[in-house]
Amino acid sequence: MSENQLNAGPLEYRTHEGQMNITGFWIFLAAEIALFATLFATYAVLFGRTADAPSPGELFQPGIVLVMTFLLLTSSFTCGVAIHNMREGTVKGLITWLIITIVLGLAFLGFEIYEFVHYSHEGATMQSSSYWSAFYVLAGTHGVHVTLGIGWVILLLIQLKQRGLTAVTSNKVFIVSLYWHFLDVIWIFIFTSVYLIGMVV
């Protein structure tokens, strides 16, 4: 699908470059999977090692986490709608839906920051035990990825305004959408293996 989009590009080499960008980004995502897998493994190994700090079951709040999950899943959907608009060639729809996507992402981040601050006040900081170190670094790495994603989308919004939909800008937007969906998948794993299990155990 993306290739049709790119085949409309003005020059042959641009198409080829665009294809390579996408292949390269998929491989980058594979590396990201290895990165998050390592963080998940670390988290699993350190699970329960809370020392003197509160246990996750005491702190995790199902409400907030559900809202966060809802926000991020919806943002993945709106991101998909944005790409659909791009395929149709409507720049305005694309921009609108991308803005909705990052607003949802910002809301997600807001809750995550609130959550972190709240836990810290309850005595579970990154320094208090190895379990909490693993928690903050795993969830925090995801949060940093979301932040970077938001910044990236903003940059692309400006470029879309400046240049409209070209082979290059559409290629960039498609790649950022892959990234955004990937973050959603990672969050699903965090939601299940960190929050759900943390609340049950």
Place this chain on the structure above:
Amino acid sequence: MNQQRHPFKKWLALVPLGFIVFLSGCELAVLDPAGPVAQSQKDLMIYSLYFMFGIIIVVFVAFGVMVFKYRDNKPNRKDEDYKPNLHGNTLIEVVWTVIPIIIVTALSIPTVTTLFELEKPPESSADKEPLVVYATSADWKWFFSYPEQGIETVNYLHIPTDRAIEFHLSSADSMASFWIPRLGGQKYGMAGMENILYLQADVPGTYNGRNANFNGEGFTAQTFEVQAQPQEQFDTWVQETQEQAPELTQDEYDSLLKPSLVEEMTFSSTHLQWVDHGTNAGRDYSIIRHRNAYDETLHIENVPGPGWISENE
């Protein structure tokens, strides 16, 4: 040509055999075992060496023949000796895949059985209860606690011969590896964890032991001596120690834990009364007391002490 080389090849086969005989007879610590654990490890080594020399001979001979015979500037090369497009032969490729698999299998089986045997006290002393010794590493010294006898030694230990020793390995701080080459292979001692290592000496004597895992500036000097002696002599030593050695106080122990090199010491009580570094509760005992002691280097120029090369010798 072939006839000439044949006897020569036979002689070549004797070289590695001689080498193995030389290795098994020579005084290298690991190949000069003084107990059943080291003995079983040595037997496995020698067993594997036969395979290794077999592989080396095959490859070296094949390599030598190829390079000698197919070099470009060899006089009177024949044209049929050059086949630039020869690129495969299924049969021979299968053969040289299967043979290594057989060798790996032949090596795996005794490896696995030995591994499981090493987890238990040696068979030869199955009739006696193993002697329990807690070996605790602390930068850069060894504490040996005998809970049943209620004594503790630093940087040396006495063990009875013909009886399994059950070492409980742990560390007060950095990870160390407890190793007495002539009695058997090593295992790590780690803070907050306990490893069990069974060793046994059959021959009375003095054996060198050391920490084999690098753990900082004093690492080289983190050695100890093992006195293996018959049970009666060991009992006498225990009794003398119980009667004559001073008690170990917690204050003294805490100051001994500070990163440093110390002499051999003997006490008539053990530190296990207040801390066992092999448990989760004891894992940070030392580090919370001596966290700031690592800022200073010891400036160790050469290790003063018996055995090491130093200016005085």
Place this chain on the structure above:
Amino acid sequence: MQLDEFFVTGEPLIYGGMVAIALVTSAILFILTYFKKWGWLWREWLTTVDHKKIGIMYILSALAMLFRGGADALMMRTQLAFPNMQFLNAQHYDEIFTTHGTVMIIFMAMPFLIGLMNIIVPLQIGARDFAFPFVNALSFWSFFFGAMLFNISFVIGGAPDAGWTSYTPLAGAAMSPGPGQNFYLMGLQLSGIGTLATGINLMVTILKMRAPGMTLFKMPIFTWSTFITSFIIVFAFPILTVALALMTIDRIFGSQFFTLTGEGMPMMWANLFWMWGHPEVYIVILPAFGIFSEVIATFARKRLFGYNAMVWSIILIAGLSFLVWVHHFFTMGAGAFVNSVFSITTMLIAVPTGVKIFNWLATLYKSRIVLTVPMLWSLAFIPSFVIGGVTGVMLGMAATDYQYHNTYFLVSHFHYVLIPGTVFACFAGLVYWYPKMFGHKLNERIGKWSFWLFLIGFHVCFFPQYFLGLDGMARRIFTITPEWFTLNFISTMGAFMMGLAFAIFVYCIYYSYRYSEREISGDAWGYGRTLEWATPTPIPAYNFATVPQVNTHDAFLEMKEKGKTTFDEENLEPIHMPNNTGKPFIMMGILFFASFFLVFEWITLAVIGLIGGLVMMIIRSFDYDDGHHIEVDEIKRTERAARGL
């Protein structure tokens, strides 16, 4: 912070190092200024995105690092042969073996091979550059600045001293205070970014940019090994990234991953480190196998035996490399069952490796071996590596490993695989492809001197160490007992022979630069089989004027038989090339300072640096530089001049 805390003081050797650095730096600055070369340096090198030039910069940096790592090695050997001289104290010795290991693996072996890949892989597959030339430049500068950051540690702040494996808790903030360990963490992290990017870049290049007709199973074997190596990089380097990040957070921000307090788990570092570290040793050995395959086939003047088996064994080795990490710490007490499993997986690696050895031998069968210097390095690899390989199997047998672990037996084993494997391959590859890079061969006579001296020195140095290990000599001790003196002395003699051989090699480069005949043919050795030899020398910026159609494994051999070249005048088209850019250099320069500040835990400055890096990324995002075209006329001029038409 006081100035005397900032600079390392009190060590005469380090003062010597400072003086040497100051002198060399001022000499370089003077020469650049005097000959007005600053513009040239910036235009031709610092801003280049040409894979060939980047490759050359990789190799030059790697040679410099080989010198540094080698100097470390000679200092250690001097101390161990003559402990009475009090040449090094314990602390200094610890620092030196730490930097020796780190520099040799991360900043010598890998960049050297990546440099060769940079130059050769696009040429072998008929491509005009990497898939992402900008990223390629970024990768190089990330490695370069990472290496610089690591290397300044011995004069500024203090070198790391916890071993190249940096096991926790020893390497943690409590037991290794000060910036030394931070240099290790940040230096590796910075260069790791580049390695990961290179892995992705090479994968896309190989997947998407091959010449028409070159299917995956018609690729030259060096390209195959590069491709599989890139896979390993992509899946192994993120583990290192995480491990380094966690230890950095531990040390600087007080988290409890690998600490003894807060229920941290120091052994997890060893696991994470080797989950990256074992694949890492295959990252440096598989490309070496590829180089040997190319060189042996070329100078045996015969097609590589068992091409498919070669490829599949590389793939198998790569897969197994992720399943053996526990063999680095059988002695951790994981139990007989776990050790049995990892023992068997470890020994299984010997099977595909053995297949490769036999395939190389079979390639020699009924061949016409030409004993050039690269061929000598490759041939010497086979028997030497077999010794390293069989001792590797012995180490893999966990029950006996308890006796070999942490001894000179182990030290000897891994030098026996890494030197004949990686270092010989670096020399073989460099000498083999040297005429492609610089337009003239290296002198064969001097090259042979250097080769024989190095080979003999290597065996003299490391063979005795097997026996030292069996006699109970632990690795990383800084002084010895008298009974180990003889073997240590012999070993040190061997080390100095290798040092001398390296000096001769460097002299060979100089001598050949002055006196060697210039190449006019692209196929310098006359036996070239693969596409890199199809280009003229010097290689034009665009590599191939017309990209050839590939039908067989040895594409260039076929072209020679059919009388074809890569210059088909009728079918020339303008070639699109990327523009040079200074952004990679500047971006990594900024991140260098950010990392440096983080090493000293100056958080505000580090954050400013990090923001600078982000700003550079934003600037890059708005960069719509499309590159330029090389017109047909210019291609014709270049090719005719190069081919003497």
